Amino acid sequence: MQLYRTLGKKLVIAIGVLACFGLYSCSEITSHKTLFFAHSLPITHPVHKGILAMQEALNEKSGGKLQIKIFPDGQLGTEREVLELLQIGSVAMTKVSAASMSSFAPEYRVLGVPYLFRDSEHMFSVLEGKVGKELLEGGSEYLLRGLCFYDAGSRSFYTLDGFIKTPKDLNGKKIRVMNDQMAVNMVNRLGGSATPMAYGELYTALQQRVVDGAENNIPSFVTSNHYEICKYYTVDEHSMVPDVVVVGTKFWDTLNDTEKEWLQAAADESVEKQKKYWQETVEEGLEIIEKANVEIYNPDKSLFVEKTKPILEELKKDPVMKEIIDEINNQ
Template structure:
């Protein structure tokens, strides 16, 4: 198995680039795909389905090798590894990369989407496709958007009803300027640490809280150390499926078309798995005794309003948000 150390070691980038030509000259190609989520998570399963479909349609000439559970590093790590041809496909949450890719920032602002159906229509439509196209400026091909659900607050101390209840809470956020400003505006002490360190951070009281979706809360077992879930639904930023542009360009035109087609087809596969996972995860953590409450979302809307307006002074961001608002 490829280790993160092997990939990051001296000569790894050169070897990976050479591997493209070798695999193609031998008539077979292996696509490496990575994810920080566990092997049965909807995003991992969707990419696995995509790989199986491509392997079937090419009679085994193209196969996928998948590394789940953050084996090859954080989401930021894997995006950079894909940019430099060390690996091929990375599934990343936009909140983790929107400092690197500013075109994604409107999708990560608070309370941009009315519901998940609205988010899906935006990502599948002209706005989403235009944002995916911008990844090519930095060595990546945007293949598709996956769901990440609405995010809410969970913590180890007490229920959160209004932003006043966030005071003095150290809350984990992705390494994103938007998320840091958003949670600070809510009254918390935003603390950016890697995704893989959240459970330990909650357990050791390095942090008091985090924010995410039901599926992640359950699959990472963070509900065992954070026993209060407060439904704020403050963000619904999607996830992106990205491919190394150099690796993509090295494929034949027919193979590029096939990868794009199967990536698109994997989206409804992921969404069906996602809807089921969210419902199951919610039921699991509530049955385990996690305390649930509905937060005062209007109060949170008001708290983040000035922060959101500051970001919308950027006309590019404002234009995208207006297009999102106008979409049914």
């Protein structure tokens, strides 16, 4: 019965979006194309602001011939559901975590490895270089072409009761993670009990103590209002999983070369602005949580690095993953 309900929901979403596309497909009459861009974040989030920058840049570069209509706040479904809508051509674009992309394009798994990047500068030198380009273009094999990476900061633990000063403090704690095997392995390896859960369900789960905590970046911690409940934020920065702007190849292939250039250029232009928005939001977020009496702790990261090393070593048994990891380490 649950399967039918899930399939029914996706069918309703797809039919609804296709109906909307019908309203915007009159390019002969309106002389423009509209790209439906769906994502799960609130409009106050710095990633949404980056998408707005892309929207503006594309409108300017195309002279209004190629436009973006944004559906935020999970209006068209979860990250996974929207990626599936891209694959069948019902939605043109989305923004998802690289962790979500790894369920469709396996090479993205590497970006979820704990402590893979030395810092944000190292991360973006990788993402904007050869490795990043290959990952973005490689998604086309799965009908999901990446256009660019957005800053999603570093992810750390936040909890209801006490700091995670060492991995031992995770023992017996249920920690919400994304529905991503790498995140599950990381929390379990550190001694916690990984609990995959939809992001939209987390606030209530924390309120009702279904989980003891979660892990995310500062802007998401604030915009989700999780800081109202969790008063302990441990800056262990266990992962730097970027966001990915993705266009479905079903839609991409309908664009001519000039339109593709406009779209890629608008995406590239929005990256630097999104990074700026991100930093501003982190600073604002720190002020907000300080006023809300959230305590912050900076642990000895080496203890966490050591406990999670087997995840990296296991992934390197795959020759493709080893090659990517070696390129990242050598950069």
